[in-house]
Amino acid sequence: MGAQVREQELAGMRWLVVSGERDDVFRALGRVAHADVHAVQEALPERHALRGWAATERGRIRVERLLDATRAACGRQLGELRALAAGAGADFEDLLLANLRGDLGVDDGTGCTDLGWRGTRSYVAHNEDGAPALDGHLMLLTLLVDGDVPVTVQWYPGFLPANTFTATGHGLVWGINHVQAARPAHAPGRHFVARAMQQAPTLGAAVDHLRSRPSAGGFAYTIGDRADGRVVVVESAAGRTAVMEADADHPLHWHTNHLRHLPVPPDASGAATADASDAARAARSLGPYEESVARGEVLAGLQPPVGGPAAQWFLDVLTSAPLPHGVHRTAAGADPLMTLCSVVADLTDDRITVRGPAGSTADLPLSAFARGEAGTVSP
Structure with missing residues (x-):
């Protein structure tokens, strides 16, 4: 059947409610939030630096090791990110680097x-x-x-x-x-x-x-x-x-x-x-x-x-x-x-x-x- 998406609002904020099978849910989430996914990625100040660092030999090795550890412990959640990227038409490697940036020793500022x-x-x-x-x-x-x-x-x-x-x-x-x-x-x-x-x-x-x-x-x-x-x-x-x-x-x-x-x-x-x-x-x-x-x-x-x-x-x-x-x-x-x-x-x-x-x-x-x-x- 595919996932069902309901939109509502709370305190001036957009609120999405997505239901269905796991892969369908994350693909549908990517589709409905397509513009926001791309806008947020473009707004990340460290995006281009992360890409450049991950392309170096040292960066490639560290990302691969981190990815291996994540796949072994949290394979289901890694699959969710992959489905989200597919639904949004976004590059999975870009989303992966953004989600791992706090695990790479790269400065990530403060907040919260x-x-x-x-x-x-x-x-x-x-x-x-x-x-x-x-x-x-x-x-x-x-x-x-x-x-x-x-x-x-x-x-x-x-x-x-x-x-x-x-x-x-x-x-x-x-x-x-x-x-x-x-x-x-x-x-x-x-x-x-x-x-x-x-x-x-x-x-x-x-x-x-x-x-x-x-x-x-x-x-x-x-x-x-x-x-x-x-x-x-x-x-x-x-x-x-x-x-x-x-x-x-x-x-x-x-x-x-x-x-x-x-x-x-x-x-x-x-x-x-x-x-x-x-x-x-x-x-x-x-x-x-x-x-x-x-x-x-x-x-x-x-x-x-x-x-x-x-x-x-x-x-x-x-x-x-x-x-x-x-x-x-x-x-x-x-x-x-x-x-x-x-x-x-x-x-x-x-x-x-x-x-x-x-x-x-x-x-x-x-x-x-x-x-x-x-x-x-x-x-």
């Missing part, structure tokens, strides 16, 4: 902020930061693949739908932060590992997945489970993982784009600590990480309301101000990025708040959001 809270209530909140050229292309995507639980993600066309914010039909949510791995491991690509995790039935299974499939490059995951309210942060970088869980003594956890929990970290900062001031001192000589550390210092100074925060508190933290007073990104001055979408998932009440790049906000049941159902939205 996550908060997790577990007290009497549980929340996961995420700012998706990207280049201004991607404004209008980032969209919401629900995958209703035959045999899979539903998954809704923020999606950059041309990328495997995995490297942003995710909500699944199993009641899991997570936000992802890029972490630059200075020396990537011989391991599968991080986008593919993240996409494979979307079928994990529980938070424990998701953590086990990341421990058993450490990625070549680096991601930090802030994961929440609607079933029991647990919230954990998992750092997975250069073949290693570290796990921190929110609890009564430490209910608030935050993450930006530098490692905080892995000892002797393999990220580009060359130093990791849970103390933001120490991290700032370590990073001040490294321009790309000053901005991430500065956001971390803002978050480290947060004072949640007595009795615990509500969803609006998290949304205010994410969107009220740029540095030096907040973490919202505006692409003003020297900042190259802007916040393209903000979400707050209230795991306790099964609600999600989505704020688009123009400030339009919508609220709906988290479980409905994961299934691609926008019929119960309230402004």
Whole structure:
């Protein structure tokens, strides 16, 4: 029969819901988002440099090794990217390089902020930061693949739908932060590992997945489970993982784009600590990480309301101000990025708040959001 595609809108953002057999779904997704796939690829500033590097002998060998590791651990997800490229009429090698760029040791900048809270209530909140050229292309995507639980993600066309914010039909949510791995491991690509995790039935299974499939490059995951309210942060970088869980003594956890929990970290900062001031001192000589550390210092100074925060508190933290007073990104001055979408998932009440790049906000049941159902939205 082929895949079915439904289009809708939420908080000023395009929302695609695609259902059917796996290969059909990704081919149909490529077709319907054809223009966006090509526009996003053209907007990637490192595209031509990646092509040139991959054509060298050293680059070719590294890409082949990374591809072999990805094929062995995440062959199904690699097939999804191939089907997406075919549907969009895009060069598979170009999409592959874009999806692997964080696993090659190539500088990939910074971007995105996550908060997790577990007290009497549980929340996961995420700012998706990207280049201004991607404004209008980032969209919401629900995958209703035959045999899979539903998954809704923020999606950059041309990328495997995995490297942003995710909500699944199993009641899991997570936000992802890029972490630059200075020396990537011989391991599968991080986008593919993240996409494979979307079928994990529980938070424990998701953590086990990341421990058993450490990625070549680096991601930090802030994961929440609607079933029991647990919230954990998992750092997975250069073949290693570290796990921190929110609890009564430490209910608030935050993450930006530098490692905080892995000892002797393999990220580009060359130093990791849970103390933001120490991290700032370590990073001040490294321009790309000053901005991430500065956001971390803002978050480290947060004072949640007595009795615990509500969803609006998290949304205010994410969107009220740029540095030096907040973490919202505006692409003003020297900042190259802007916040393209903000979400707050209230795991306790099964609600999600989505704020688009123009400030339009919508609220709906988290479980409905994961299934691609926008019929119960309230402004």
